[in-house]
Amino acid sequence: MAIKEVVFQDRELVCYHCGDTCPSDSISKDDKVFCCEGCKVVYEILNEKNLCTYYKLNESPGKTQKTLPLKNKYEYLDDEGLNGKLLDFSDGKISTITFFIPQMHCSSCIWLLENLFKIHPEIMQSRVNFVEKKLSVSFHSTKISLRQVVELLAFIGYEPQISFEDVEKKSKDYVNKKLYYKVGVAGFGFGNIMLLSFPEYLSIDVSSESLRTTFSYVIFLISLPLFFYCGSEYFISAFKGLRKKFVNIDVPLSLGILAFFGKSSYEIFAHGSPGYMDSLAGLIFFLLLGKIFQNKTYDVLNFERNYKSFFPISITVKKSGDEKTIPLSQLKIGERIVVRNGELIPADAILFSGEGNIDYSFVTGESAPVSKVVGEMIYAGGRQMGSSIELEVLKEVSQSYLTQLWNNFQAKDGVEFSFTGIANSLSKYFTFAILFIASTAFLYWIRIDANIAITAFITVLIIACPCALAMSTPFTLGNTLRIFGKNDFYVKNIRVLEDIAKIDTIVWDKTGTITKAGETEIEFVGDALSTEENTLVKSLVRNSNHPLSKKIFAAIEGPSILKVENFIEIVGQGIQGEIAGREIKIGGESFFKLNKTKEDQETIYETIPVPVSSEVYLSINDVVKGKYKIQNKYRDETDSVIKQTQKKYDSYLLSGDNETEKNYLVKLFGNEEKVFFRQSPLGKLNFIKKLQSEKKKVLMLGDGLNDAGALAQSNVGISISEDILNFTPASDAILNAKMFKNLPTFLNFTTISLKIIYASFCISILYNLLGLYFAVQGLLSPLLSAILMPISSISVVVFTTITTTFFAKRKGLL
Amino acid sequence: MSVIVVLILFSIMVAGGFLAAFIWAVKSGQYDDKYTPSVRMLFDDKEQTILNEKTNKTNS
Structure with missing residues (x-):
């Protein structure tokens, strides 16, 4: 009972729409409390359209509406050319488009998004793919524009993410589907050939020889698609490997398959017995199953993201007083652009x-905004907070500066890597x-x-076909991949796991990686301040809206009742002001005309701007009392x-920040030579290169x-993110920040998997x-092979899965 | 020939039919999203009646 009461008390305070705590019960409707007007408006709309099931399926399923999107944020969607590139399909009357909506999180979301047609009559149908967080909408494009559809979604709290990348052609690979077809065909062949081989297994005396021959011919017919369609990729891969003078696992596999097929075909046509076709079918079927198993993909995550996926698709340009929205790809040097609050x-x-x-x-993982005045250079990738600004494009x-980093890394996953x-x-x-x-x-x-x-000769090739060998890797690592996925550590593919097991050096980024993104601690250094x-x-x-002011305001306890003058x-x-006759000043060094150190200036002008001014000074009546140090908060773990x-790996720290936290970090890493400050993006890259030239296998963690x-x-790049659906730089694996403490376990577990x-x-x-023992004596019968083959494969699969x-x-990972 | 041949051919045709059905299912995208349909089927079209039932229950 007690628990129930608590729940009820909570419910009185939280917003009916989004579940945030409400400051007061001033905003309410129909006995329901809301945290802001935005949430209330959404509720009213849903209520009016009879869509309140939304709130019945899950409690407070909405997203807070405190920050409403800008009025003309989606103006660019009216642009016809851009429109055509975003739409999946359009015949002038009806259009279909697929959105990426990361906010989707529960069944209420699915329900509401699939009932969009009840909110707006011109939307015909909407379909959710929850796993990929995608929504495809069909609508009458003559009656409702794309912009209106997007604005409607944004209004009810499901603002789609539309990025520069969407404009460039969407290429969904159908490799996966092809694999399914192949498994289907192989399964069909395997089952039927087994059935037709039954008389042979049981040594049933087939009364007529002609029946036996018929059976064999049918088996041959079924095995044709198996050999030519399902088995083809092994030959292709083996051939590619040999041409590069590399004997990959597909070479002995292809040898085996060829020997199987050749020997069996000979048996069928010469003696009318089915030969080893059943073993061959089983072999191909199991191999393909292994391939499916290792291909665990995280559809919703994107490991290949580059700047394009988070840049906007359009930009407002100002030309002779007129504002015009143009696609980003047409932006030219020297043009003047307008960037509004929250825009990139x-x-x-x-x-x-x-x-x-x-x-x-x-860019940096550091959330404190950097102030810029007219005439200063601003690097791409920042988000403007506050009023709109006008900029002149330099590049x-x-x-x-940032996007160039990518241009160097086009071909990491080339052909030569696919055979590791x-x-x-x-x-x-093995082959030799x-x-x-x-x-x-x-x-x-x-x-x-x-x-x-x-x-x-032939049966040796048949029995030595390394089917089980080829299957142990996909099944072990495929299973490991799934176990990691359950623990919010998303690895791109199984090859990355092999690479993780090989690393000997770890390089850490500081901000956002070993510190918490967006959380800071404020410390006052100087004379202790009195309560007054x-x-x-x-x-x-x-009185100030500056983020640092807000942080200081939140950090000081007590009232703020005094009246500020001037x-x-x-x-x-x-900022400065007079309170009760005392002049108080708070600000950066320049505010007090203190001399900046030379190094600080270099940081400002030569690297990506990291907010160096995470210190503000305080003076009362022109006496400097001390400074507020705004520090990053380290993760607890x-x-x-x-x-x-x-203990196991050589560790280095690369920080883009200044040395304020040097003492702590040197102690943590144990050696001054392992900690580096003021590292530019290029500096970090070169550091990794340097380590690699010393034959080190490097794991880099960054955000x-x-x-x-x-x-x-780096050999393995892991990006850490507080919210995995948010932007993460291109990497081999994505780690949810909550699971940071498990990192040593993950590393350890990959080595176990390899064992x-x-x-x-x-x-x-x-x-x-065992098979070779019989084969070299020429005693390997089809029956023995038909037993040995599946048993070895299955026992390897069972062994790896169980262990x-x-x-x-x-x-503790499961 | 023997009836068994007819049977075998027939059984392979049936199996082939299932194979075709499987390929059609993959092609039509039934394997693309294996989660959402499981949620979707639980939604009731007559949401209003459910609402009333629920309130009745909590009242009593």
Whole structure:
């Protein structure tokens, strides 16, 4: 009962729409409390349209409407050319479009989004793909414009993400579907050939020889698509590998498949017995299953993101007084652009007019905005906070400082990388060993009986076909991938897991990686302030909207009742005012005409702007009392995670910030030479390159765009994100920040997975040796092969699945 | 020939039919989204009646 009461009390305070706590119950309707007018309006609309099931399916399913989107934010959607590129389909009357809506989180969302037609009659149908967070909408384009559809979605709290990348052609790969077809065909063949081979298994005396031959011909017919359609990719891959003088795992596999098919075809036409076709069908079927299993993909995540996926698709340009919206790709140097509150600066530019207050959290992970005054250079990637500004474009979008980092990394996943892997590295020895054994057997028998010699040669190739070997990697690592996925660690593919197991060096980014993004601590350094002085400061900062002022305001306890006179705010410098006859000033060093150190100036002008001024000074009656230090808050687990990983890996820290926190970090990393400050994005990249030239395998952890280059260069790049659906730079894996503490466990578990693979190699080789024992004597019957083949594959699959699950449980990952 | 041949051919045709059905299912996108339909089928079209039922329950 007690619990129930608490729930009821909570409910009185939280917004009926979004679940945020309400400051008061002033905004209400129909006994329901709302946190803001926006939430209330959405409720009213839904109520009017009879859509309140939305609130019945889940409690407070909405998203807060406190920050409403700008009025003309979607003006660019009226542009015809752009429109055509975004739409999936349009015949002039009816249009279909697919949106990416990351806000989707529950069944209420699905329900509401699929009932859009009840809100607006001109929307015909809307369909949700929840896993990919996609919504496809069909609408009468003559009656409702695309812009109106988007605005409607934004209004009810499901603002779609439309990015520069959407304009460039959407290419969804259908490789996955092809694999499904192949498995279907292989399964069909496997089942039917097994059935038709049954008389052979049971040695049933088939009364007429003609029936046996018919069976064999049918089997041959079924095996044709299996060999040519399902098996083709192994031949292609083996051929590609050999042409590059590389013996990959597909070479012995293809040898086996060829031997199977050739020998069996001969048997069918020469003796009318089905030969080894059933084993062949099983082999291909299991191999393809393994491929499906390893292809676990996270549809909603994007590991390949580059600047295009988070830049806007259009920009407002000002030409001779007129504002015009143009697609971003047409932006030229020298043009004057208007960037409004919350919009992104798409190209390096010079501030022409307005007060710049740029949030670079995308770039640096640091959320405190940087102030810019007219004439200063502003790098692309920042978000303007506050009133609109005008900028003059200095560089083209693709040539900007940040975007250039990507241009160097086009071909990381080239052909030469597609053949890495443990199984592949072994296959060279494996292939030569088989060929050696087969020829030895052949040479031994040729003196006695030519027939047995050929049989022995071919059956050795058949039985040594490394099916189980080829399956142990996809099943072990595929399972590991899933276990990690359950723990919010999303790895791009199984090859990355192999790379993780090989690393010996870890490079950490500071801001946003080992510190919490968006959370800061404020500390006052200097003479202790009295309660009265604190009240003075709090009263003064209340008048300012600057983020730092707000932070100081929140940090000081007590009232802020005093009246401020002669309040002045100098943008980018500080604030001052008079309270009860005392003059109080708060601001950066320049506000007090203090000399900046030379290094600080270099940081400002030469690298991506990191807010160096995370210190503000306070003076009362022209006496400097001290300074407020705004510091990043380290994650609670930072200490233990770094200490744990240091035992096994060489660890370095690369920070874009200044040295304010040097002491702590040096202690953490144990050595002054392992901690680097004032690192530019290019500096981070070069550092990784330098480590790699020392034959080190580097794992890089980062979060912002400024790490993108380093993440791409490193052997394994992991990006950390508080919200995995938000922007993350291109990387090999994405780690949810909540799971940061599990990082050592993840690293450890990948090494265990590799050991499991080696163990299952041993098992599969045991089976091969057993088969070889019979094969070299020319005694391998089709029946024996039909038993041995599936058993070895299945036992390897069962072994790897059970052991990975067992160790995952022991490590607390399941 | 024997009746068994007819049976075999017939059974392969049936299996082939299922294979075709499977390929059609993959092609038509039924394997693209394996989650949303499971939620969608639980939604009731007559939401108003449910609403009333629920309020009745909580009142009593």
